[in-house]
Amino acid sequence: MKIAEVSQQYGLSVDTLRYYERVGLIPPVHRNQGGVRDYDELDLRRVDFIKCMRGAGLPVEVLIDYMELVQQGDSTTEARKEILIEQRNLLAARMEEMQKTLDRLNYKIEVYEKALLKKEKEMVQVEELMAGD
Amino acid sequence: MKIAEVSQQYGLSVDTLRYYERVGLIPPVHRNQGGVRDYDELDLRRVDFIKCMRGAGLPVEVLIDYMELVQQGDSTTEARKEILIEQRNLLAARMEEMQKTLDRLNYKIEVYEKALLKKEKEMVQVEELMAGD
DNA sequence: CCTTGACTTGGAGTCGACTCCAGGTGTTAG
DNA sequence: CTAACACCTGGAGTCGACTCCAAGTCAAGG
Numbered sequence: 001m002k003i004a005e006v007s008q009q010y011g012l013s014v015d016t017l018r019y020y021e022r023v024g025l026i027p028p029v030h031r032n033q034g035g036v037r038d039y040d041e042l043d044l045r046r047v048d049f050i051k052c053m054r055g056a057g058l059p060v061e062v063l064i065d066y067m068e069l070v071q072q073g074d075s076t077t078e079a080r081k082e083i084l085i086e087q088r089n090l091l092a093a094r095m096e097e098m099q100k101t102l103d104r105l106n107y108k109i110e111v112y113e114k115a116l117l118k119k120e121k122e123m124v125q126v127e128e129l130m131a132g133d
Numbered sequence: 134m135k136i137a138e139v140s141q142q143y144g145l146s147v148d149t150l151r152y153y154e155r156v157g158l159i160p161p162v163h164r165n166q167g168g169v170r171d172y173d174e175l176d177l178r179r180v181d182f183i184k185c186m187r188g189a190g191l192p193v194e195v196l197i198d199y200m201e202l203v204q205q206g207d208s209t210t211e212a213r214k215e216i217l218i219e220q221r222n223l224l225a226a227r228m229e230e231m232q233k234t235l236d237r238l239n240y241k242i243e244v245y246e247k248a249l250l251k252k253e254k255e256m257v258q259v260e261e262l263m264a265g266d
Numbered sequence: 267c268c269t270t271g272a273c274t275t276g277g278a279g280t281c282g283a284c285t286c287c288a289g290g291t292g293t294t295a296g
Numbered sequence: 297c298t299a300a301c302a303c304c305t306g307g308a309g310t311c312g313a314c315t316c317c318a319a320g321t322c323a324a325g326g
Binding site: 156193 | 313314315323
């Protein structure tokens with residue numbers, strides 16, 4: 001699969017895909033004779049993983065470290081697990097914070113809704129008054 | 134309350150507090166005779182609100198627009214509500230994405246845990262073999 | 267009176283994460 | 297044979313959100 005198609009499928013720009021590879025977020029992608037990237041199954045799974053992790057805000061640097069360990073093989077399993085655990089905990093913490101913000105937004109929206117309803121009622125009253133009945 | 138204390142209490146740097154005010158995220162804070170900021174109750178509530186919203190990743194620009202509407206008074210209630218609804222929806226969407234990532238991280242961590250356990254068992258077996266009993 | 271320390275401003279610098287560009291190559295269609 | 301097109305590279309530019317700095321002011325203590 002060539003880069004344009006991958007870009008389409010995963011919603012990442014071709015620039016971003018090349019950038020990810022350049023900085024080591026994704027190990028060198030398979031190329032055809034002409035030097036053109038031709039993503040295989042494994043490459044795609046990596047793109048998917050990185051897209052997912054980046055989408056949740058995990059820092060590029062951390063993911064680079066992680067992918068480097070993956071490349072180094074079985075001896076790094078423990079270290080990799082530690083990275084994932086730390087990032088999982090950070091992510092959970094961020095989500096809790098966001099939940100509080102979400103609650104606060106919902107509350108404020110409710111308040112606005114009530115205020116708008118009240119305003120509307122008043123308008124009706126004014127109309128009635130002006131209509132004189 | 135002076136800026137250093139606000140910074141302490143809310144965990145925002147004094148630079149950030151001044152920056153927020155400069156760009157209009159927080160309306161001009163009350164000053165004492167010497168021109169030194171002296172945050173009152175209302176200022177603090179605004180700091181708290183902005184800190185909360187920024188903490189969840191709402192863009193500074195959107196919040197500036199929102200705060201501007203707040204300053205403009207009651208006629209902007211509807212518009213403000215619309216902003217909050219949109220941001221609430223975006224936030225909820227981001228949280229869903231993050232939940233998927235969280236699940237994926239948890240799954241991967243489990244896999245690593247199992248792999249490490251297996252490795253350990255093998256080590257024990259090797260030890261037993263080498264001990265010869 | 268002078269120093270110290272917390273404050274002020276305007277403006278420049280940094281950081282993370284892309285995003286864009288110029289100039290070059292390789293394959294396919296006319 | 298050449299034009300069009302999708303790809304390539306290295307490097308520069310952009311963007312959002314701070315963060316830092318120099319130079320100045322003011323209030324309190326020695």
